[in-house]
Amino acid sequence: MSGPLVVLGDTLLDRDVxxxxxxxxxxxxxxxxxxxxxxxxxxxxxLAALLAAADGHDVALVTAFADDPAAARxxxxxxxxxxxxxxxxxxxATPEKIRLRAGxxxxxxxxxxxxxxxxxxxxxxxxxxxxxAGAILVSDYGRGVARQPALRRALAATSAPVVWDPHxxxxxxxxxxxxxxPNEEELFRLTGDAATGPxxxxxxxxxxxxRDRWRAAAVAVTLGDDGSLLCQNGGAPLVVPAxxxxxxxxxxxxxxxxxxxxxxxxxxxxxxxxxxxAVRVASTYVAAGGPAGIVALTEAHHPAGSDRAVTARxxxxxxxxxxxxxxxxxxxxxxxxxxxxxxxxxxxxxHSGHLATLQAARGLGDCLIVCLNSDRGVAELKGxxxxxxxxxxxARLLAALDCVDAVVIFDEPTPHAVLSWLRPDIWVKGGDxxxxxxxxxxxxxxxxxxxxxxxxxxxxxxxxxxSTSSTIxxxxxxxxxxxxxxx
Numbered sequence: 001m002s003g004p005l006v007v008l009g010d011t012l013l014d015r016d017v018x019x020x021x022x023x024x025x026x027x028x029x030x031x032x033x034x035x036x037x038x039x040x041x042x043x044x045x046x047l048a049a050l051l052a053a054a055d056g057h058d059v060a061l062v063t064a065f066a067d068d069p070a071a072a073r074x075x076x077x078x079x080x081x082x083x084x085x086x087x088x089x090x091x092x093a094t095p096e097k098i099r100l101r102a103g104x105x106x107x108x109x110x111x112x113x114x115x116x117x118x119x120x121x122x123x124x125x126x127x128x129x130x131x132x133a134g135a136i137l138v139s140d141y142g143r144g145v146a147r148q149p150a151l152r153r154a155l156a157a158t159s160a161p162v163v164w165d166p167h168x169x170x171x172x173x174x175x176x177x178x179x180x181x182p183n184e185e186e187l188f189r190l191t192g193d194a195a196t197g198p199x200x201x202x203x204x205x206x207x208x209x210x211r212d213r214w215r216a217a218a219v220a221v222t223l224g225d226d227g228s229l230l231c232q233n234g235g236a237p238l239v240v241p242a243x244x245x246x247x248x249x250x251x252x253x254x255x256x257x258x259x260x261x262x263x264x265x266x267x268x269x270x271x272x273x274x275x276x277x278a279v280r281v282a283s284t285y286v287a288a289g290g291p292a293g294i295v296a297l298t299e300a301h302h303p304a305g306s307d308r309a310v311t312a313r314x315x316x317x318x319x320x321x322x323x324x325x326x327x328x329x330x331x332x333x334x335x336x337x338x339x340x341x342x343x344x345x346x347x348x349x350x351h352s353g354h355l356a357t358l359q360a361a362r363g364l365g366d367c368l369i370v371c372l373n374s375d376r377g378v379a380e381l382k383g384x385x386x387x388x389x390x391x392x393x394x395a396r397l398l399a400a401l402d403c404v405d406a407v408v409i410f411d412e413p414t415p416h417a418v419l420s421w422l423r424p425d426i427w428v429k430g431g432d433x434x435x436x437x438x439x440x441x442x443x444x445x446x447x448x449x450x451x452x453x454x455x456x457x458x459x460x461x462x463x464x465x466x467s468t469s470s471t472i473x474x475x476x477x478x479x480x481x482x483x484x485x486x487x
Contacts, residue, residue: 142169
């Protein structure tokens, strides 16, 4: 494959809340679920991207993120799985689907997010990754990303194979797609055909209608346990049976099918060969437990309930899970078309060098959000004897500064996940990173990422003679001298 697989579409946060039921609610005829565990995973286009990345493929995801905790969680999960994010701004809320389960059965599904407004414009870097794609999968969940005009123009202009996984509430595919991958129900809703007569004849008839209407090269209709039916130009349809028993949770099987087909086409497979491979991969996925196997791809890096983004903003407290407060800062500033500035670091011992950098960064925009390494992250970077100050205290001290609007604690080795959520207009580094080549120097690994949403990396002057490590070393040396003087 000459370029990455680019997945384009709507991403949702799927959460399974499992528990036990042993009584009814006393004030209503409803079951009481005693929660025992909760599992988060990306859904929609995010799931398709995660599954492809889990196979070791280079995957970029073009999707829309709101300024809310659900988007922060998604960014962490996807980045941990190796997906490169190209987020588009999204006003409103990130959609969530929460399943309440007991004994392996879903009792109730709670949906959040409502109707999603149109997403923002893609950056030049996002259009560039689409132009260089080895294959493109449009994973449409009917929430607007596939309608974005600039993205549709880019899809129409690409020479890469495009696989379009449609949704009945979404737009028509751009003309010239190599493959459309609706399931049987979606096919009949998209065409308006009645499912009359023998099953396969009805499916083939509707598939030909959709192929002609959307001017696509082929349509592969997924049929659950019965595999897939492929209609190309002329000739009889090809039926590809499922390669293994597919009893189990089929959530995500369509995403697995579509991403596998796109990857096969990128490697030069014929459409029929790509569909055969997609059926094999999707069947194996369901037989292996479906979404239950996804947990290991993300939770090994980010256990459920671990600190992902502890935020603080006056008058909010500086401790606890304060992602909602950080989201409020973003929403307020962006509602007024303001400039979001972010910077990061360990800030183990807050000193005047830090203060100079933070004040200079705040002067560049309308808010300053500090991305703070967690205690575990500091220990990995600085050694087992660091940090000297726990993360809650470091966050509280930073939040007390007039120049700081929010503090986000991140647990990953790099700030890539939290940056994909925050999408700052300006990412600030202290001038100690400067080595003569300016903000695009390779010593600034976040530069390429920030450009994905049209942001800018800048350096601000660093106050010479101030370093946390040298301050700690001097303090320890002074302590040793004092001890020796008392002997």
